[in-house]
Amino acid sequence: MENTDQPLILSYYPRAIMHIDGDAFFASCEQSRNPALKGKPVITGKERGIAASLSYEAKEKGVKRGMRLSEIKETCPNVIMLPSDYETYSLLSKRFFTIVRRYTPDVEEYSIDECFADLTGLQRPLNMTYLQIAEKIQKDLEIELGFTFSIGLSLNKVMAKIGSKWKKPAGLTEIPGRFMHLYLQKKLINEVWGIGYQTSAFLNKWGIKTALDFAKKKEEWVKNNLIKPIYEIWQELNGKYIFKLTVEEKHNYQSIQKMKTFTPPSNNKNFIFSQLSKNIENACMKARRYKLAAKAIIIFLRTQNFMDTGYEIKLSRPTSFPNEILPAVSPIFDKIFQRNCQYRSTGAILLKLEEDKEIQLDLFTDPLKLEKLKKLYQSVDLIREKYGKHTLHLGASFFANHNPQHIKERSTPLERHQHLLKGETPRKHLNIPMFMGVVE
DNA sequence: TCTGGGGTCCTAGGACCC
DNA sequence: TCTGGGGTCCTAGGACCC
Numbered sequence: 001m002e003n004t005d006q007p008l009i010l011s012y013y014p015r016a017i018m019h020i021d022g023d024a025f026f027a028s029c030e031q032s033r034n035p036a037l038k039g040k041p042v043i044t045g046k047e048r049g050i051a052a053s054l055s056y057e058a059k060e061k062g063v064k065r066g067m068r069l070s071e072i073k074e075t076c077p078n079v080i081m082l083p084s085d086y087e088t089y090s091l092l093s094k095r096f097f098t099i100v101r102r103y104t105p106d107v108e109e110y111s112i113d114e115c116f117a118d119l120t121g122l123q124r125p126l127n128m129t130y131l132q133i134a135e136k137i138q139k140d141l142e143i144e145l146g147f148t149f150s151i152g153l154s155l156n157k158v159m160a161k162i163g164s165k166w167k168k169p170a171g172l173t174e175i176p177g178r179f180m181h182l183y184l185q186k187k188l189i190n191e192v193w194g195i196g197y198q199t200s201a202f203l204n205k206w207g208i209k210t211a212l213d214f215a216k217k218k219e220e221w222v223k224n225n226l227i228k229p230i231y232e233i234w235q236e237l238n239g240k241y242i243f244k245l246t247v248e249e250k251h252n253y254q255s256i257q258k259m260k261t262f263t264p265p266s267n268n269k270n271f272i273f274s275q276l277s278k279n280i281e282n283a284c285m286k287a288r289r290y291k292l293a294a295k296a297i298i299i300f301l302r303t304q305n306f307m308d309t310g311y312e313i314k315l316s317r318p319t320s321f322p323n324e325i326l327p328a329v330s331p332i333f334d335k336i337f338q339r340n341c342q343y344r345s346t347g348a349i350l351l352k353l354e355e356d357k358e359i360q361l362d363l364f365t366d367p368l369k370l371e372k373l374k375k376l377y378q379s380v381d382l383i384r385e386k387y388g389k390h391t392l393h394l395g396a397s398f399f400a401n402h403n404p405q406h407i408k409e410r411s412t413p414l415e416r417h418q419h420l421l422k423g424e425t426p427r428k429h430l431n432i433p434m435f436m437g438v439v440e
Numbered sequence: 441t442c443t444g445g446g447g448t449c450c451t452a453g454g455a456c457c458c
Numbered sequence: 459t460c461t462g463g464g465g466t467c468c469t470a471g472g473a474c475c476c
């Protein structure tokens with residue numbers, strides 16, 4: 001501490017945090033699985049009609065994220081378009097994390113194609129520098145998974161993130177504390193992880209353009225003018241280690257959300273309720289998979305021009321069964337649904353999730369009925385596991401797969417009548433746990 | 441950005457209590 | 459019910475991320 005010329009950063013033990021980012025992850029997974037696709041322009045997202053992930057070859061040809069299929073064909077006629085296959089991507093994602101865990105248990109699975117890892121203290125045991133360890137991991141990943149990853153290595157998460165983005169694909173950027181300012185100088189403030197549109201607009205007003213401009217602001221000013229997470233980013237830009245890694249595997253969710261857009265927009269009440277009902281079913285399915293029960297649910301409808309109307313509903317008892325939720329949802333849906341409105345999507349968010357172990361029975365729930373419901377859903381989940389997620393749906397969700405407008409066009413009056421009866425008032429189905437097999 | 445489908449955390453402000 | 463000051467809990471909504 002006597003030598004005041006030394007940067008402060010060296011006076012405590014620095015961390016070595018690594019951020020690893022899969023290059024064009026989904027497209028790369030496809031190329032890895034089918035080597036004939038290597039070196040060719042590949043995009044995924046065909047089922048949505050837009051480019052979700054682009055191989056570097058497709059990017060070179062000028063294809064952009066979010067482009068429509070017709071535009072893509074024009075821009076790059078020999079493009080290969082594939083539907084997203086999340087099962088495969090998740091599998092490769094798991095293998096990705098497993099490889100990194102061979103070096104350190106301190107791995108945070110940040111998203112399907114990204115992770116953070118803490119290498120602190122590994123230099124001696126491995127007899128390598130942090131940079132060499134990162135290189136080794138990068139090589140392992142490429143050899144074993146068949147595509148490339150970009151890596152950032154620095155003192156904390158925010159800086160490691162800047163590193164991994166610095167050079168892509170297959171980049172490896174180490175940002176030591178004493179050279180941080182060189183990188184921050186070239187980094188626009190809105191490109192920093194955690195600083196979005198609103199915050200950068202505010203910072204721009206104060207003449208802050210680059211990450212370095214921001215890092216140099218006085219601590220008091222930052223504390224007084226910005227909220228806590230931004231203050232923490234400021235600290236990390238100054239070399240502190242603030243954001244800890246979340247190493248535990250993810251199994252407890254704060255909320256579970258399912259939403260779905262349909263085209264064209266519709267104002268058919270039965271159809272829209274079915275969509276909502278299907279989302280609730282899917283959200284419940286996920287909740288049951290994680291043994292969670294919700295105490296509240298938000299439902300929302302999104303109109304053609306992106307106005308949302310939502311409603312939070314408290315549930316009398318924590319549950320993960322659509323049959324128990326739908327009766328509470330139905331009257332609320334009636335309230336918020338507007339006849340003269342065109343809707344484009346619906347959604348459901350399960351909230352206040354708790355473990356489904358010993359949910360308290362309230363006085364009005366018949367234990368026998370509940371037991372039956374449980375058994376029923378156990379078989380439902382089993383069938384879905386065996387034969388696919390979409391084999392079985394609640395009667396109330398019927399129109400989500402069978403738009404009544406289409407039925408009207410194709411069926412005889414008698415058939416139409418029968419269809420309408422089945423889905424007519426969703427309430428009809430609510431108290432009867434009735435399932436319909438839907439052939440797809 | 442003519443717009444997909446997930447998530448997380450933070451803050452202000454109201455309700456209610458002493 | 460003109461009036462303090464302090465605490466806690468909850469909710470709505472914002473901002474951000476992939």
